Amino acid sequence: MQHGTDDTAANRLSRRAFLAAGTAATAGLAGCFGDDGESTPEVISENDVPGSGAPEVENPPDAVYLPTHEAPVRMLETVRAGEYVLLPHFTTQHQFWLMRGNDDQPVLNEPDSPGLHFMFAVWDGETGAMIPVDLGLGMTVRRDGQRVDRRRPWPMISQRMGFHFGDNVPFVESGTYTVEVSVAPIGARKTGGFSGRFEESATTTFTFEFDREIEAQLVGEIEYLDEERWGEPGALEPMGHGGGMDEMDGGMGPGIGLPAPDSYPGTSLGVHTSDGAEFVVRSLSGSRLAGDGDYLFVSPRTPYNRVPLPDMSLSVEGDIGGKLTQTIDSELGHHYGLTADLAAGDTFDIVVESPPQVARHRGYETAFLDMPPVTVEVD
Amino acid sequence: MELPDPDTVPRREYLRGLVAVGGAAALAACLDSVDEGGVPTGDPDERPPSQHAWNDVLDTDEYGNIRSPEHRVLLALDLEGEPDQSDREQVEAAFRSLERAYAHDPEGLLFNVGYAPSYFETVGVEPPIPHPKPITNSENPALDGFDTLVHLASDNPEVVLEAEEALLGEVSEPNGVEMSATLAGVFERGQPRRTGFVGAGLPAQHTEMDAVPESIPEAAPFFMGFKSGFANSQAPERRVTIQDGPYAGGTTTQIESLDLQLRSWFEQDDHFLRVAQLFSPAHAERGMVPGVGDELGNSTDIEQFVDRTAADASEGVVGHAQKAARARDEDGTPPLLRRDFNTVDGDFPGIHFLSHQRTIEDFVRVREAMAGEDLDSGVGQSHNNGILQYIFTNRRGNFLVPPRTKRSLPGL
Numbered sequence: 001m002q003h004g005t006d007d008t009a010a011n012r013l014s015r016r017a018f019l020a021a022g023t024a025a026t027a028g029l030a031g032c033f034g035d036d037g038e039s040t041p042e043v044i045s046e047n048d049v050p051g052s053g054a055p056e057v058e059n060p061p062d063a064v065y066l067p068t069h070e071a072p073v074r075m076l077e078t079v080r081a082g083e084y085v086l087l088p089h090f091t092t093q094h095q096f097w098l099m100r101g102n103d104d105q106p107v108l109n110e111p112d113s114p115g116l117h118f119m120f121a122v123w124d125g126e127t128g129a130m131i132p133v134d135l136g137l138g139m140t141v142r143r144d145g146q147r148v149d150r151r152r153p154w155p156m157i158s159q160r161m162g163f164h165f166g167d168n169v170p171f172v173e174s175g176t177y178t179v180e181v182s183v184a185p186i187g188a189r190k191t192g193g194f195s196g197r198f199e200e201s202a203t204t205t206f207t208f209e210f211d212r213e214i215e216a217q218l219v220g221e222i223e224y225l226d227e228e229r230w231g232e233p234g235a236l237e238p239m240g241h242g243g244g245m246d247e248m249d250g251g252m253g254p255g256i257g258l259p260a261p262d263s264y265p266g267t268s269l270g271v272h273t274s275d276g277a278e279f280v281v282r283s284l285s286g287s288r289l290a291g292d293g294d295y296l297f298v299s300p301r302t303p304y305n306r307v308p309l310p311d312m313s314l315s316v317e318g319d320i321g322g323k324l325t326q327t328i329d330s331e332l333g334h335h336y337g338l339t340a341d342l343a344a345g346d347t348f349d350i351v352v353e354s355p356p357q358v359a360r361h362r363g364y365e366t367a368f369l370d371m372p373p374v375t376v377e378v379d
Numbered sequence: 380m381e382l383p384d385p386d387t388v389p390r391r392e393y394l395r396g397l398v399a400v401g402g403a404a405a406l407a408a409c410l411d412s413v414d415e416g417g418v419p420t421g422d423p424d425e426r427p428p429s430q431h432a433w434n435d436v437l438d439t440d441e442y443g444n445i446r447s448p449e450h451r452v453l454l455a456l457d458l459e460g461e462p463d464q465s466d467r468e469q470v471e472a473a474f475r476s477l478e479r480a481y482a483h484d485p486e487g488l489l490f491n492v493g494y495a496p497s498y499f500e501t502v503g504v505e506p507p508i509p510h511p512k513p514i515t516n517s518e519n520p521a522l523d524g525f526d527t528l529v530h531l532a533s534d535n536p537e538v539v540l541e542a543e544e545a546l547l548g549e550v551s552e553p554n555g556v557e558m559s560a561t562l563a564g565v566f567e568r569g570q571p572r573r574t575g576f577v578g579a580g581l582p583a584q585h586t587e588m589d590a591v592p593e594s595i596p597e598a599a600p601f602f603m604g605f606k607s608g609f610a611n612s613q614a615p616e617r618r619v620t621i622q623d624g625p626y627a628g629g630t631t632t633q634i635e636s637l638d639l640q641l642r643s644w645f646e647q648d649d650h651f652l653r654v655a656q657l658f659s660p661a662h663a664e665r666g667m668v669p670g671v672g673d674e675l676g677n678s679t680d681i682e683q684f685v686d687r688t689a690a691d692a693s694e695g696v697v698g699h700a701q702k703a704a705r706a707r708d709e710d711g712t713p714p715l716l717r718r719d720f721n722t723v724d725g726d727f728p729g730i731h732f733l734s735h736q737r738t739i740e741d742f743v744r745v746r747e748a749m750a751g752e753d754l755d756s757g758v759g760q761s762h763n764n765g766i767l768q769y770i771f772t773n774r775r776g777n778f779l780v781p782p783r784t785k786r787s788l789p790g791l
């Protein structure tokens with residue numbers, strides 16, 4: 001059983017996150033909130049749901065864009081569930097958007113009762129590698145032995161936290177809550193050192209001290225971007241899971257981003273773009289993932305922060321053809337792959353049958369939706 | 380558990396609350412609230428040979444869908460010792476007494492008796508059904524460990540309460556008819572006691588619970604907001620009846636007890652996604668289910684969309700009914716006869732998914748099809764994958780329901 005909030009770590013992390021986020025200017029808000037010089041926007045909405053009243057970008061572009069603000073995040077201690085390590089963390093309640101298949105109109109979710117946006121990052125307890133696919137997480141919240149909530153946090157992506165599981169969870173009364181989390185086996189193909197691992201579901205329990213004042217505190221710590229930047233193409237600096245992008249800085253988990261395109265093995269077949277997503281496409285000859293044959297490696301990710309885009313349905317049409325299989329490899333990480341003989345001069349399309357079925361935080365809800373095929377030529 | 384307060388809850392909900400509490404006090408309160416003499420008595424010789432043959436006496440709606448009895452109790456029983464022939468006569472006398480006390484119809488009492496693998500092991504017989512076990516790779520259910528299950532069903536709440544008490548020897552004259560014997564001494568109450576209800580409007584009466592949102596449709600008979608048990612999605616009774624061997628004429632019962640996350644279902648998803656995930660994406664795209672499902676008549680037409688299951692998954696959403704229908708017989712006959720019902724046991728909305736099928740393997744096949752672990756792209760383990768995002772499997776149990784002539788301590 002793990003216990004409670006690590007205040008020191010939380011403070012350190014939130015401070016660092018704010019530094020990482022760059023200058024949070026409030027002067028630009030004047031135009032938005034009148035000229036009375038008030039520098040703190042009113043973010044408690046009428047329905048008493050903290051966080052839900054923050055100003056948002058009107059008519060956001062059809063691209064990854066900078067939101068108006070970033071909310072502080074509090075980390076709890078990591079917990080172990082079987083082979084998985086989970087990092088529970090939380091922030092103010094957020095709007096987010098749920099995907100409905102290949103429909104390009106995601107469903108907006110607004111917070112509707114007091115509580116927190118509760119999140120879990122999951123990584124491999126052995127190698128520390130991120131596991132960015134739906135793991136059917138289950139979360140049961142109890143207080144004084146009474147079950148108060150039970151849900152499956154949604155697989156989602158955010159600019160600062162990358163791929164995680166999260167939801168707006170009602171916490172109404174201050175007190176000690178017990179949270180039970182269950183994780184399913186990995187459903188995606190597992191290769192390399194991951195082959196044969198993550199076959200069992202696992203459950204763990206931790207306690208969480210909730211103080212109603214935390215909501216107001218978190219809201220008070222919201223940092224606004226310079227208003228001129230609201231809605232600009234770009235993304236907030238990643239906060240990661242305590243480790244930031246750089247695993248060498250003493251953080252506890254993996255960063256949120258995938259490796260840069262040229263750090264993968266094999267031959268580059270280019271980095272292609274479809275509705276904002278960047279597809280790193282490479283050819284690996286003599287690959288163990290293809291029975292020592294040729295392997296087509298495709299790694300779609302967000303621009304800027306290189307957040308993986310899981311649970312897509314991708315196929316290849318053209319001089320080669322077939323379905324790309326979502327794969328978690330111990331060395332190559334998350335990607336989609338296909339065994340295929342590639343010859344110079346081959347041309348093929350990577351067809352997106354469905355865009356990433358992950359819920360979207362603000363700034364990602366207008367991209368990776370209506371994704372045209374990308375055309376790849378082999379030199 | 381405390382009795383509900385008749386002054387603060389609607390009458391129908393009050394009566395349902397009494398069934399959930401159970402016991403002598405709840406029964407007394409229930410009998411105080413209903414008209415005396417309203418429940419018909421019965422004749423044991425008029426009961427059909429199959430304990431699960433209820434359809435002939437159940438009402439149908441205007442579309443020909445069979446209407447489930449409104450109130451349910453699942454009574455768990457444990458053997459008190461190793462039973463003998465005289466115990467068998469006692470048990471049979473108890474069941475026949477119930478059949479005299481209540482008519483074989485939903486105004487009276489519909490019931491059947493099933494036996495768990497542990498029962499057969501206790502009496503020294505190879506169990507004719509497997510022990511329950513987890514079926515999907517994401518669940519970790521408790522497994523029913525008691526010996527015998529009595530499924531009690533009636534449209535009258537006092538009937539299921541009174542029949543339960545009468546079997547255990549707590550009431551001597553249910554519906555004014557004397558019990559010539561009871562189960563006491565042979566069986567004692569086991570755990571868990573499960574209760575529930577089905578009926579248009581009943582789920583919406585639970586919005587005082589935090590986990591039941593106000594947005595649940597008023598007319599919905601089930602918590603998920605839609606009708607279920609459409610005539611063409613139900614196995615005929617003969618499809619679930621055992622054809623050969625010592626239990627020919629019987630069936631099997633499996634129970635999967637589930638929690639439901641209704642706030643996400645009703646308030647995070649929209650109607651389109653609910654229809655797409657419960658039926659199929661085509662049902663949503665074509666607007667086939669604008670309301671709670673009355674528009675569908677007696678058929679979900681799901682068979683038209685079964686072949687699209689993998690393709691729909693590739694496009695990001697796949698339907699629950701669509702996935703499950705992959706396990707139908709070649710001629711399209713569904714293998715399960717659903718007699719499931721809503722529950723708020725444990726003060727949380729859920730379903731006791733009780734079904735009859737010829738073999739437990741039939742159920743496992745359907746449940747695996749529903750889990751869709753073979754659908755490896757486009758949808759997540761739970762996300763947009765039927766209703767898996769919203770259900771939590773708590774318990775499983777398997778039972779053999781012998782034909783009526785062998786319902787009392789079979790295998791002795």
